[in-house]
Amino acid sequence: MAITRADVEKVALLARLQLTDGELKMMTTDLSQIVTYVDLLAEVDTEGVEPMAHAVEVSNVFAEDEVRPSLPREQALANAPGRNERGYLVPPVLGG
Amino acid sequence: MSTPYTTIIGLEVHVQLATQSKLFCGCPAQFGxxxxxxxxxxxxxxxxxxxxxxxxxxxxxxxxxxxxxxxIPTFTKWDRKQYFYPDLPKGYQISQFDLPMSANGYMKISDDKGRFEPKKVGITRAHLEEDAGKSIHDEVTGKADSEIDLNRTGTPLLEIVSEPDMRSSAEARAYLQELKLLLTYIGVSDCNMQEGSLRVDANVNLHLETPVGHVATPIVEIKNMNSFRAVQQALDYEAKRQYRVWQETGQKLGDSPKQTRGWDDATGKTMAQRSKEESSDYRYFPDPDLVPVRTTAERVEEVRAALGELPADLRTRLTATHGLSAYDADVLVNQGPDIVKYFLLAAETSGDYKGACNWVTQDILRSVKEQDVAIDQFAVSALQLAALITAINDGQLPKPRAKEVFELMLVDRMDVAAAINTLGIEQVDESALVTLCQDLLRANPKIVADVQNGKHQAIGPLVGQAKKKNPNADPGRVREICLELVARGE
Structure with a gap:
């Protein structure tokens, strides 16, 4: 399965990645190769094989509903690129 | 149908589940x-x-x-829904995509005023996901930075998606009221809309029969409705708007991408927001950090058995078994589980459901509202109300004086016996009443003459005088006896 330049442009937009013309070309080639390689799996006969929803054969792992201490606000906000005394500050997103 | 179109409505409701801690960590899930x-x-x-x-x-x-x-499928898993927004710190929301924990349900709705026929609204699915944080925007200029509060991030939400089965804003509102009632009865959410515990998005479009055949208008999703009333208004507005746009442009379903519009309470209008990204653009995939959950049919049966009586069942029981009218049952059940618990205790103890219903839906609800107290803090307990009803039914307490007794119980927190005692209420035997009436008639020959001439209402003043002479005299009975005596010429 070949990946087109348009595919890469769409995925880059969804991932909010800005790619140069050269990068777009390179990605189109690389991703095509990766997807073509994975396509090998299509040769396997999966008739009657139950689809796998998860990589590990474990289920029902729960935590009890108990409150545990949260981070102090100062610590929570410590790494924020922008902040005030209460919260994170981000560029305006109104109408976004 | 008075409109030239049919309105097709489906609702998406997000309810915050009543847990102590968040969905995936131990942080508190409390609001505020x-x-x-x-x-x-x-x-x-x-x-x-x-x-x-x-x-x-x-x-x-x-x-x-x-x-x-x-x-309830025996296997369910969680997926990552990827999108970028500042209040979504991971860059994805943990939600459920292709294998939700439940699907294909229904809820019945009806209207006590008969504005629409009772119907089943299909539930497409209900799935468990995490909430995002809160953005506080600069509403004035839109230019200052937005502030992000992540307290709500990761609180558990159940997204309940209905089928597009509703045909009017009244049906949509009834669906929301019944859903809220159900969730409150089973205690899974406080459903507080002001605190965001219950949020509603509506999908709406119109179906029209035209000379060229059946036509559907583009589907619009309405957001930002903060009350059930707002939902109803927004749907009414949107139906009219879509009809107008269709008349102007002839745009049909599929001609334009699904649009999202925000409801503005102040202007009473919906305003266009961004066009919705295609669902595949969320690039869902199974979250490798969470393991799936398996359940069994036996477990589901246990849950079903432990549910208790749901609002719809209770309405049926009250009407079918206890003789309440559909209207009364509806009014009672719609008050929510606390009032219903109070009512049921009073009704079961006194054995008089109708009497208990009258007291609860009238005097009790009014007093609770006036005093602004919770029903379990209310001065007259359910057992005291039952005692009051029993006293009336046993003839210890004449019905016309019951309100006075209730007032003393309410204001002075007396029990029924003490209140009856304080008011000096005692039964007046029939012969004493007859004597009283005879005395009154003898003293008022003019009234007797009027009554003999057919003016039965002339008897009124005598009833008042009787009450003055003996407060325990039953006014209705006094009237009857007086009229009877006059008729017999005594």
């Missing part, structure tokens, strides 16, 4: 804390942190899904 004081590496999406499913959140979801008559 100082911003960013209820976060940890898991809900902030810091690298290396891992989510673990809150057992109570899953159990509450299961309970709700069963109450909504959903099918």
């Amino acid at each position: 804390a100082e911003p960013n004081t209820q976060t940890c590496p898991v809900c902030m999406g810091l690298p290396g942190s891992l989510p673990v499913m809150n057992r109570a959140a899953y159990e509450l979801s299961l309970k709700t899904a069963v109450a909504l008559h959903c099918e």
Whole structure:
């Protein structure tokens, strides 16, 4: 399965990645190769094989509903690129 | 149908589940804390942190899904829904995509005023997901930075998606009221809309019969409705708007992408927001950090058995078994579980459902509202109300004086016996009443003459005088006896 330049442009937009013309070309080639390689799996006969929803054969792992201490606000906000005394500050997103 | 179109409505409701802690971490899920004081590496999406499913959140979801008559698959898993927004710190929301925990349920709705026929509204699915944080925007200029509060990030939400089965804003409102009532009865959410515990998005479009055949208008999703009343208004507005746009442009379903519009309470209009990204653009894939949940048919049956009486069942029991009118049953049940518990205790103890219903829906509800107290703090307990009803039914307390007794119980917190005593209420035997009436008639020959001439209402003043002479005299009985005596010429 070949990946087109348009595919890469769409995925880059969804991932909010800005790619140069050269990068777009390179990605189109690389991703095509990766997807073509994975396509090998299509040769396997999966008739009657139950689809796998998860990589590990474990289920029902729960935590009890108990409150545990949260981070102090100062610590929570410590790494924020922008902040005030209460919260994170981000560029305006109104109408976004 | 008075409109040239049919309105097709489906609703998406998000309810916050009543857990102590968040869905995937131990941070408190309570509303109202100082911003960013209820976060940890898991809900902030810091690298290396891992989510673990809150057992109570899953159990509450299961309970709700069963109450909504959903099918519960034995296997369910969680997926990542990727999109970028500043209040979504991980860059994805943990939600459910292709294998939700429940699907294909229904809820019945009806209208006590008969504005629409009772119907079943299909529930497409109900799935468990995490909430995002809160953005506080600069509403004035839109230019200052937005502030982000992550306290709400990761609180458990159940998304309940209905089929597009509703045909009017009144049906949509009834659906929301019944859903809220059901969720409150089974105690899975406080459903507080002001605090965001219950949020509604509506999908609406129109179907029209035209000379060229059946036509549907583009589907619009309405957001930002903060009350059931707002939902109803927004749907009414949107139906009219879509009809107008269709007349102007002739645009049909599929001609334009699905549009999202926000409801503005102040102007009473919906305003266009961004066009919705295609669902495949969320690039859902199974979350490798969470393991799936398996359940069994036996477990689902246990949950069903433990549900208790749901609002719809209770209405049926009150009308079918206890003789209440559909209207009365509806009014009572719609008051919510606390009032109903009070009513049921009073009704069961006194054995008089109709009497208990009258007291609760009239005097009790009014007094509770006036005093602004919770029913379990109310001066007259359910057992005291039962005693009051029993006193009336046993003839110890004449009905016309019951309100006075109730007042003393309410204001002075007396029990029924003390109140009856204080008021000096005692039964007046029939012969004493007859004597009283005879005396009154003898003293008022003019009234007797008027009554003989057919003016039965002339007897009124005598009833008043009788009450003055003996407060225990039953006015209705006094009237009857007087009229009878006059008729017999005594």
